[in-house]
Amino acid sequence: MKFLFFIFTIILVFISCNKIGNKNIKDIPNDTIKIPENISVEKNCLEKVQGYKNKYGIVFSNYYKNESLGIDFDNNKTTDTVTVLKPYYQNSINDCYPENSEFDFPILLISKTINKKSKIFKIFKNVLKPNTPVYYEKITTNKTGFVISKDITGNNGFYTKTYVSFKYNNFYLDSIYVESWGLHQYEKTIRFRNKAFELSRYKRTDIDSVRNILDNQ
Structure with missing residues (x-):
């Protein structure tokens, strides 16, 4: 069941991303x-x-x-x-x-x-969002590339880390870690294989789509 959910999530993300190419x-x-x-x-x-x-x-x-x-x-x-x-x-x-x-x-x-x-x-x-009183975003580097962290505060908090690495002369998403607390409590990591997800096809609203799926599973 977890494997099917993983595949379903990736498909949804790709469908949304293909619209902007x-x-x-x-x-x-x-x-x-x-x-x-x-x-x-x-x-x-x-x-x-x-x-x-x-x-x-x-x-x-x-x-x-x-x-x-x-x-x-x-x-x-x-x-x-x-x-x-x-x-x-x-x-x-x-x-x-x-x-x-x-x-x-x-x-x-x-x-x-x-x-x-x-x-x-x-x-x-089309990757980043502006910070607000209830939303904070930052970028840090690591050994393979960089990480985009998003922190949504409030009664139903949500925190994510999107790991990006450089390979095959391009930037790709390695994984997305998500953590939710409040009404919906869970902690998950979505992983991508090799050249499965180019950063150029990722958009700032994809995290919202992932959250919506996980909140309603």
Whole structure:
């Protein structure tokens, strides 16, 4: 029964991911990440974030604050970079919050160091969610890649760790660990084989789908 449930969960995740295909990821060196067009920000706030930065092998708007971690994901004894671009008002105490900030998502960048210079390797725009008073997300590194942790607080708490590793010149999900407490109490790990689940096909709402399945099993 557990094996069938495992297969069923993977199938559901793949079905949801196939709808977006490779739209999450771009491999365009020196691309420019601009201010999102669908976010409504007051003019006086935008005036504070004019201009661009050129870091990690890519140009991005000052609208984004960058948080980076060093990682040697391809084991060539050179430090590469995992970077999260967050809208400037996140983790801030100013009043420049757009009305639809819940749709203003962080961007995940992965850069390789080649000849002592950063070159953009992957851009993932559909993986991360913004932090809120009841939701906290962070990225940490490990020996094989990195981990995306999500912590949902409240009476019915939910905690997950998505393990991502670099292999076959790409990033893949190794496993998703989930823990729930409150009304629904369980602890499970969903594992994926080799090249079964590319990170480019993962989207931020997949964890919600997994939680819904587990809560109702």
